[in-house]
Amino acid sequence: MLSVGLESTFIFAQTAEQIKLNDLQEVINSPTEHIQVINFWATWCAPCVKEMPLFEKLNAENKNVDVTLVSMDYDLDPDPEKVHRFIARKKLQSKVVILAESDPNTWIDKIDKNWEGALPATLVINTKTGKRKLVQRELHEGDLEKLIDEVKN
Secondary structure, three states: OOOOOOOOOOOOOOOOEEEOHHHHHHHHHOOOOOEEEEEEEOOOOHHHHHHHHHHHHHHHHOOOEEEEEEEOHHHOOOOOHHHHHHHHHHOOOOEEEEEOOOOHHHOHHHHOOOOOOOOOEEEEEEOOOOEEEEEOOOOOOOHHHHHHHHHHO
């Protein structure tokens, strides 16, 4: 009789913490040495998913930038498991949070007065200078770097 031992491999994917609007505002407004790149996305948003590798690349390659991916899935589905499965499937390394707020029309302007609620949306902030840029469309190769340059000084 032949006995074969199977070695188990465990992969621990990060999970996304559910946060409220005031927690997100704290992230946006807290002074930091790094440029903040905050991307608003949803698992059901095809352009959001398409641009996700750009944020992952930026997160891996630029240590002077803090990337936060804010899932907007809560309003349509408050169960975080869909987002957790997405994170695991895409092997996301950037920080992911779920904005646990309903009725986006009541709070979107508190994130940025120019945000119309479109997804994807990306907010780039330099808290040292107060400069910020909001983009309400899918980003392409090189767009993030240009946005970061615009708020640098």
